[in-house]
């Protein structure tokens with residue numbers, strides 16, 4: 471298995487992209503409409519924010535889950551006991567956002583959501599009829615007007631040598647949501663688990679957009695689209711001294727969306743957050 475990069479502008483991009491999602495849970499797009507200069511400005515400005523003391527003033531609200539999550543409260547992936555080596559900020563348009571970072575991050579939130587809606591229409595158009603029949607409403611509809619979609623700005627700090635044994639930047643996990651849209655980070659490290667159990671590097675050429683299936687789309691498609699495990703490994707050599715910034719957008723349906731006979735988007739999310747000990 472190998473992850474091929476797909477040219478968003480090629481005539482059969484949609485079919486190739488959906489095939490890649492089906493085979494690997496991941497799709498990588500070049501020549502997409504997201505402005506790289508906007509992504510770069512966000513990486514630079516948020517890197518500075520993470521270096522500053524100002525982040526402490528934006529400590530997350532446990533009720534609403536927006537704001538800054540320091541490294542000592544950072545996530546422990548499902549089934550793991552050691553915390554990931556990362557700090558992050560949860561951006562929601564209705565949540566707290568540092569004023570100087572607001573315009574760019576919300577512009578990105580909008581652009582990425584628009585691209586996501588188009589990609590969901592590709593997924594729907596290239597699903598077999600029996601899978602299409604399982605979707606209780608058109609896929610792009612499911613995210614339309616959703617207040618749950620989360621943009622996470624992640625900062626993986628340089629390695630200091632005193633990290634907990636076994637800790638990595640992001641331990642193997644699957645995303646809970648429908649689809650995740652992730653611009654290639656400023657440093658490598660993202661890997662996806664292949665069907666044979668080996669870990670493959672996700673092609674992370676700066677400027678590419680990486681999309682992966684989350685558990686909710688796996689559930690809504692009756693397992694046709696796989697939510698594959700992925701992780702972020704620690705840097706080696708000279709790269710140890712470098713920070714890594716990344717910007718996943720986790721697309722969440724409106725809470726009332728029916729995913730399957732077993733779950734609505736809300737009941738699914740609550741079950742998962744309870745398992746993670748977040749609520």
Ligand SMILES: O=C(O)CCC(=O)C(=O)O
Pocket residue numbers: 622624640645652655660700701702716717718
């Ligand atoms: O930082 C990355 O490249 C991926 C992060 C990720 O998988 C996540 O936060 O769910």
Ligand SMILES: [Fe+2]
Pocket residue numbers: 643644645700
């Ligand atoms: Fe993830």
